[in-house]
Amino acid sequence: MVAHYDENLLSDMLPVYYTRLFPQNIFCRWLACGNSPQPLSNRELSFTLADDVYIRYLSISNQKEFQALLQKKCPYKLDIGAVYNNKPSISRHDAVVLARELVFDIDLTDYDEVRTCCQEAKVCDKCWKFMVIACEIIHTSLKDDFGFQNILWVFSGRRGIHCWVSDFEARTLDSPGRGAIADYLCLIIGGDNQNKKVHLGVDNLHSSIRRSIGIIDKYFDEVMLDQEFIGTPERLQKLLKMIPDETLRDIVENNLTKMPQSSLERWKSFVNIYDTYLRENGNAIRKIKYLLEEIKIQYCYPRLDVNVTKGFNHLLKSPFSIHPKTGKVSVVFKPNNARNMKLDEIPTIYTLLDDSSPDNVQHQNNMRSAVKIFQEVVFSLEKAEAMRRRNDASK
Numbered sequence: 001m002v003a004h005y006d007e008n009l010l011s012d013m014l015p016v017y018y019t020r021l022f023p024q025n026i027f028c029r030w031l032a033c034g035n036s037p038q039p040l041s042n043r044e045l046s047f048t049l050a051d052d053v054y055i056r057y058l059s060i061s062n063q064k065e066f067q068a069l070l071q072k073k074c075p076y077k078l079d080i081g082a083v084y085n086n087k088p089s090i091s092r093h094d095a096v097v098l099a100r101e102l103v104f105d106i107d108l109t110d111y112d113e114v115r116t117c118c119q120e121a122k123v124c125d126k127c128w129k130f131m132v133i134a135c136e137i138i139h140t141s142l143k144d145d146f147g148f149q150n151i152l153w154v155f156s157g158r159r160g161i162h163c164w165v166s167d168f169e170a171r172t173l174d175s176p177g178r179g180a181i182a183d184y185l186c187l188i189i190g191g192d193n194q195n196k197k198v199h200l201g202v203d204n205l206h207s208s209i210r211r212s213i214g215i216i217d218k219y220f221d222e223v224m225l226d227q228e229f230i231g232t233p234e235r236l237q238k239l240l241k242m243i244p245d246e247t248l249r250d251i252v253e254n255n256l257t258k259m260p261q262s263s264l265e266r267w268k269s270f271v272n273i274y275d276t277y278l279r280e281n282g283n284a285i286r287k288i289k290y291l292l293e294e295i296k297i298q299y300c301y302p303r304l305d306v307n308v309t310k311g312f313n314h315l316l317k318s319p320f321s322i323h324p325k326t327g328k329v330s331v332v333f334k335p336n337n338a339r340n341m342k343l344d345e346i347p348t349i350y351t352l353l354d355d356s357s358p359d360n361v362q363h364q365n366n367m368r369s370a371v372k373i374f375q376e377v378v379f380s381l382e383k384a385e386a387m388r389r390r391n392d393a394s395k
Helices: 008-021 023-034 063-071 125-144 175-185 207-226 233-240 244-255 263-288 290-302 305-309 335-340 349-353 360-394
Strands: 043-048 053-060 077-082 095-098 102-107 149-154 162-167
Touching: 008 063, 008 349, 023 063, 023 077, 023 360, 043 162, 053 102, 095 162, 102 125, 102 175, 102 305, 125 149, 125 162, 125 175, 125 207, 125 335, 149 207, 149 360, 207 233, 207 263, 233 244, 233 263, 244 263, 263 290
Parallel strands: none
Antiparallel strands: 043 053, 043 077, 077 095, 102 162, 149 162
């Protein structure tokens, strides 16, 4: 594969990619539905060009304009903003945001305190499982708890995933409404210096939390093996600091430090010690009633960038944009297929446009599959929008 940091080669390839492979038609149809009932030209786009030149307040009226803009600028990165009451412009101070997809941004760097296989910009199939869990928990909650239907999932191009909710009710939410949904989905609270960041209380758990724990349980042993959460003395200390009951903490430390440094075996031993301690101490230890659940959540629950969800002004990378550092395409994927995704099978601009690449055929097929998934989401959104307009007209 061609080195992903060859900026000159990327500059040469981008015009070809935007002409031959970027799904311009379905992309503009998706934006148009997201703008409705405002014209497409009221949507802000932004481009990042070579040498990190950043252009905001771009707009298009149709696919032809979009194609011309892509060919003229050849952006290294394409971001999407909000829908305004007028055509976006840097000089307009009376601009009002009228709509914006409800968006979620989950980045693996926010898992650096728990993931052990990689750090910072690095990502592998082991830590990708955190994204699998996040996708399943958030998608299920958006559908079951809020009734949203038009949900698009996109690989960020490097180390995370983005979610776009395009239902009319989601697009027109005000900032407090978006904040309420973000807060509802946030269970991990606290800064770097806080040892225990999940506190579920002593009352019966909300059904959504029980459901999320059920999803985590499907993957927990596997992730525990991959990450070895408590496989070293330092990591074991992090677990011990999450145990608020001093007596239990001492028992756990005495037992687990004598065991082989296998995280899964240590975890199973911890669960047995905890269960025995609960039986023997009854109501005296209500404060650790949900300790196991709290620890599982702290290790595996989605870590959202809530500011992205709450605000209107944050621009988010477009589906099928190219990540300039990796060359990977921000492909659309089905949430129930996240577990089967392999990072080395995600198309790159280099393999897609290099017929001699050994990955060319597979990456071409994966690109076509991603476009098809995108089409299915857009068709569903268009049907929902047509039904909404009919209902509004009949009132």
